[in-house]
Amino acid sequence: MLNQPDRTATQGLADEDRIPVSVTVNGEAYERSVSPRLLLSDFLRHELRLTGTHVGCEHGVCGCCTIRLNGETARSCLTLAVQVDGCEIHTVESLGSKSALGPVQQAFKECHGLQCGYCTPGFLMVVTDYLENNADPDLTDAGIRTALSGNLCRCTGYQNIVAAVRRAHKIMHAG
Amino acid sequence: MKPARFEYVAAKTVAEAIDARSSFDDTVILAGGQSLIPMLNYRVAQPDAVIDINRVPGLDTISVDNGAVRVGALVRHRQLELSAEAFAAHPLLREALDNVAHIPIRNRGTICGSIAHADAAAEMPAVLVCLDGFVTAQGSGGERNVPASDLFLFHMTTTLDSDEIITSATFPALPKGSGYAFEELTRRHGDYAVAGICAVITPGPDGNCASASLSACGIAEKPVRLSAVEAALVGTNLSDDAVSAAAALVDDMVTNEDDGAGGRYRRQVARTLITRAVAKACQRAAQGRA
Ligand SMILES: Cc1cc2nc3c(=O)[nH]c(=O)nc-3n(C[C@H](O)[C@H](O)[C@H](O)COP(=O)(O)OP(=O)(O)OC[C@H]3O[C@@H](n4cnc5c(N)ncnc54)[C@H](O)[C@@H]3O)c2cc1C
Ligand code: FES
Numbered sequence: 001m002l003n004q005p006d007r008t009a010t011q012g013l014a015d016e017d018r019i020p021v022s023v024t025v026n027g028e029a030y031e032r033s034v035s036p037r038l039l040l041s042d043f044l045r046h047e048l049r050l051t052g053t054h055v056g057c058e059h060g061v062c063g064c065c066t067i068r069l070n071g072e073t074a075r076s077c078l079t080l081a082v083q084v085d086g087c088e089i090h091t092v093e094s095l096g097s098k099s100a101l102g103p104v105q106q107a108f109k110e111c112h113g114l115q116c117g118y119c120t121p122g123f124l125m126v127v128t129d130y131l132e133n134n135a136d137p138d139l140t141d142a143g144i145r146t147a148l149s150g151n152l153c154r155c156t157g158y159q160n161i162v163a164a165v166r167r168a169h170k171i172m173h174a175g
Numbered sequence: 176m177k178p179a180r181f182e183y184v185a186a187k188t189v190a191e192a193i194d195a196r197s198s199f200d201d202t203v204i205l206a207g208g209q210s211l212i213p214m215l216n217y218r219v220a221q222p223d224a225v226i227d228i229n230r231v232p233g234l235d236t237i238s239v240d241n242g243a244v245r246v247g248a249l250v251r252h253r254q255l256e257l258s259a260e261a262f263a264a265h266p267l268l269r270e271a272l273d274n275v276a277h278i279p280i281r282n283r284g285t286i287c288g289s290i291a292h293a294d295a296a297a298e299m300p301a302v303l304v305c306l307d308g309f310v311t312a313q314g315s316g317g318e319r320n321v322p323a324s325d326l327f328l329f330h331m332t333t334t335l336d337s338d339e340i341i342t343s344a345t346f347p348a349l350p351k352g353s354g355y356a357f358e359e360l361t362r363r364h365g366d367y368a369v370a371g372i373c374a375v376i377t378p379g380p381d382g383n384c385a386s387a388s389l390s391a392c393g394i395a396e397k398p399v400r401l402s403a404v405e406a407a408l409v410g411t412n413l414s415d416d417a418v419s420a421a422a423a424l425v426d427d428m429v430t431n432e433d434d435g436a437g438g439r440y441r442r443q444v445a446r447t448l449i450t451r452a453v454a455k456a457c458q459r460a461a462q463g464r465a
């Protein structure tokens with residue numbers, strides 16, 4: 001049941017031409033036919049049932065839909081599903097599981113880097129990218145805040161998110 | 176917040192994209208999508224066809240030639256920002272790009288897309304204007320170079336024909352002995368600018384200002400060249416007083432009163448940014464000579 005695509009969300013698009021898309025998401029291959037106007041964020045959530053990726057603003061401002069597309073962070077709300085044919089995507093689901101949190105997830109938990117959790121998937125993806133893609137990430141307040149500047153959080157006041165970035169860096173380099 | 180219906184054309188060559196542009200009434204080019212897709216989502220744009228150029232080979236090259244940098248239509252902001260070769264030849268570009276949006280957006284958005292989109296507050300159009308750069312456009316009538324001074328009409332509008340595609344943008348070399356700076360004010364790093372100033376200053380052997388190029392984004396209905404400020408700087412000794420007096424001439428060019436920054440405030444911001452940008456450019460010119 002859980003793995004059935006949610007047709008209701010894309011029903012309005014049912015009578016439109018569909019374009020085949022094959023894509024690898026979190027290591028798993030998927031093939032679907034989609035309407036050209038389907039956003040990648042809706043494709044992930046409604047077609048693939050990967051609801052970890054959140055949707056806040058749908059115009060690129062809030063950052064909670066951020067995923068990794070061929071290894072680079074990108075807004076899934078500013079990408080069409082048809083564009084990712086042949087691409088590799090990682091969503092927040094790739095970072096860990098409830099029983100085995102990834103280092104960034106663990107750090108957010110320990111530092112109270114989230115309250116309602118709405119923004120969290122985007123922050124987790126951006127922070128993972130920042131710590132993995134920089135050999136020597138700038139861990140000053142200013143450096144971390146610049147790295148986080150594309151993501152909005154209405155709850156935490158950011159203080160604990162900044163702390164979580166430093167904590168995650170420690171956890172990642174502990175062993 | 177979902178796009179209206181459109182035809183999707185995945186062009187494989189520039190020629191195919193131009194053909195598609197002529198065969199529908201209202202078309203848009205999908206490059207990075209970082210300005211287009213928000214407009215589709217809001218349905219501000221409801222084109223008949225979206226022409227995706229992302230799979231056209233050969234458009235993602237950066238070429239450096241004697242200090243000039245040319246970027247193809249698919250060169251992403253982040254790609255140019257991180258290019259060591261482009262940085263060594265033309266460090267102004269990285270300084271300006273650091274102000275463009277946030278990393279996830281720079282990973283996708285293109286320099287040519289930003290120029291075609293022509294937002295009046297966008298940084299790279301202002302850099303192109305400051306350097307007297309140009310774009311190369313292809314359409315059904317062939318290929319032509321359009322200088323920045325003839326390109327921007329007003330906010331989100333260029334002089335390009337509806338069937339034309341920008342294939343590259345060329346940023347001319349910094350003059351020998353010059354210093355550069357890009358300074359801007361935003362409420363949050365990466366937001367569109369309240370005002371941004373691009374400056375290239377060349378001091379003569381006597382230390383006086385031999386030439387000055389300045390442009391601004393955010394202050395008017397398009398990126399503007401600050402000719403009056405330039406004229407007032409040339410020949411001066413670039414002292415604080417001389418620069419402040421020249422900077423005051425920006426006032427008349429500030430016509431944008433939007434976005435919570437009224438005219439008086441924006442004029443003050445523009446003046447301050449000019450003094451900062453000129454000071455930084457002079458300092459760099461001096462370091463370059465040392
Ligand atoms: C939250 C957010 C913040 C941003 N902040 C800034 C900022 O501070 N400064 C800034 O400069 N930009 C900012 N941007 C915009 C970003 O820089 C865009 O990438 C850029 O403006 C457009 O480039 P693109 O490649 O994404 O173009 P697209 O979105 O793909 O296209 C934009 C328009 O340009 C046309 N177009 C694109 N490429 C071509 C071409 N080769 N030939 C002809 N027409 C073409 C399209 O038809 C379309 O109308 C921001 C965007 C977001 C979502
Ligand atoms: S939902 Fe994509 S940035 Fe807000």
Ligand code: FES
Pocket residue numbers: 113114115116117118119120152153154155156
């Ligand atoms: S935790 Fe609620 S928006 Fe960030």
